[in-house]
Amino acid sequence: MKKEINPDTSSLKLTTARKAILEILHHSKHPLSYEDIKNSLLMDKATFYRNIAKFEEEGLIDSFESSDKKRYFELRKSPHAHFICKVCQKIECMNLPCTFEMEAYTIENVIIKGKCPHCR
Amino acid sequence: MKKEINPDTSSLKLTTARKAILEILHHSKHPLSYEDIKNSLLMDKATFYRNIAKFEEEGLIDSFESSDKKRYFELRKSPHAHFICKVCQKIECMNLPCTFEMEAYTIENVIIKGKCPHCR
DNA sequence: GACTTAATTGCGACTGAGTTGCACAAAATT
DNA sequence: AATTTTGTGCAACTCAGTCGCAATTAAGTC
Numbered sequence: 001m002k003k004e005i006n007p008d009t010s011s012l013k014l015t016t017a018r019k020a021i022l023e024i025l026h027h028s029k030h031p032l033s034y035e036d037i038k039n040s041l042l043m044d045k046a047t048f049y050r051n052i053a054k055f056e057e058e059g060l061i062d063s064f065e066s067s068d069k070k071r072y073f074e075l076r077k078s079p080h081a082h083f084i085c086k087v088c089q090k091i092e093c094m095n096l097p098c099t100f101e102m103e104a105y106t107i108e109n110v111i112i113k114g115k116c117p118h119c120r
Numbered sequence: 121m122k123k124e125i126n127p128d129t130s131s132l133k134l135t136t137a138r139k140a141i142l143e144i145l146h147h148s149k150h151p152l153s154y155e156d157i158k159n160s161l162l163m164d165k166a167t168f169y170r171n172i173a174k175f176e177e178e179g180l181i182d183s184f185e186s187s188d189k190k191r192y193f194e195l196r197k198s199p200h201a202h203f204i205c206k207v208c209q210k211i212e213c214m215n216l217p218c219t220f221e222m223e224a225y226t227i228e229n230v231i232i233k234g235k236c237p238h239c240r
Numbered sequence: 241g242a243c244t245t246a247a248t249t250g251c252g253a254c255t256g257a258g259t260t261g262c263a264c265a266a267a268a269t270t
Numbered sequence: 271a272a273t274t275t276t277g278t279g280c281a282a283c284t285c286a287g288t289c290g291c292a293a294t295t296a297a298g299t300c
Contacts, residue, residue: 013247013296034286044250049287051248064233065185069258071286078132088227094222105203106238111231113184117224133267135277154257164279169258172275189287190259 012058017043018051022075025061030091031072031082064111066091082111087119132178137163138171142195145181148212151192151202184231186211201230207239 012018024037034048041048052073055061061072064082068089083092094112132138144157154168161168172193175181183193188209203212212218214232 002243015248015296019164045286046251046288047249064231065189065191069185069191071185071189083222083225102203103234104240104268106235106240107232108206108235109233111184111233112225112227113229113231115228116225120224120226131276132278135266137278165257166259166280167278 012054017047018055021051021055022060025059025073025075028074031064031074033066033070033072035070062109064109067113078106079107081112083112083114083116085116085119086113087115090116092116132174137167138175141168141171141175142180142217145193145195148194151184151194153186153190153192155190182229184229187233197225201232203232203234203236205236205239206233207235210236212236 019092020042024040025032034045038045038048052063056063059076061073062076063071065071066084066089067086072091081094083094084090085092128214140161140163144160145152154165158165158168172181172183176183179196181193182196183191185191186204186209187206192211203214204210205212
């Protein structure tokens with residue numbers, strides 16, 4: 001029996017490096033940047049980025065850029081938006097109060113930038 | 121008489137370099153990346169980025185990252201969202217059909233990633 | 241378990257955006 | 271016209287992310 005990450009659509013092998021990345025993301029409450037985790041990563045950064053790319057292709061994770069110019073990664077959960085405060089740089093996951101109804105567009109990711117209640 | 125970009129709040133001088141950046145952004149229909157304009161820029165890239173930073177502080181321009189990992193710049197116009205297609209990488213400016221009502225948050229920028237009608 | 245092979249990894253070299261310190265230039269202020 | 275402030279060019283730097291390649295490993299087959 002093949003040990004695959006996503007048996008239906010994927011042909012990714014479940015390696016130690018991949019397990020480590022998914023573990024880290026799984027145990028975090030918020031999206032993480034490469035800088036956040038590079039010290040806990042035993043693998044080479046090329047391996048990290050190659051796997052991140054694969055995971056994104058497979059739809060396992062999402063990534064986006066914050067206003068601090070860093071890229072953040074998280075496991076793809078139920079669709080939700082991210083709010084990024086331009087002042088304190090904090091990233092919040094939000095349940096969007098309104099659902100977008102944009103015909104013909106598939107929405108995968110929403111990023112809202114502005115100022116959070118604390119920083120206004 | 122002082123020549124300033126925004127006499128009320130700013131102390132930025134309207135220099136040739138700054139005029140050039142604003143000109144280029146003003147004449148473009150869509151947000152531009154550094155790569156898009158570097159060949160038309162006569163100034164040093166340090167000057168470019170320092171001015172971009174000033175402009176952002178002053179609220180004259182906005183910038184955001186696309187899924188092609190490039191940073192895009194545009195003049196701040198009436199608030200509107202950007203849709204970025206993950207497949208063809210095209211960036212569209214959209215009039216959001218629903219207004220967000222997020223109390224205590226100030227929204228300055230909305231980025232929606234997904235697939236456009238062409239790429240679905 | 242040993243064998244095969246395609247996928248995965250580490251390494252080192254590289255790219256290119258963005259930053260920084262510094263000395264010089266251009267405005268603005270006195 | 272001298273002084274202070276602000277802006278610029280240059281060169282050196284940082285660091286995320288990529289690439290080619292040779293060595294390693296997971297998964298399937300016997």
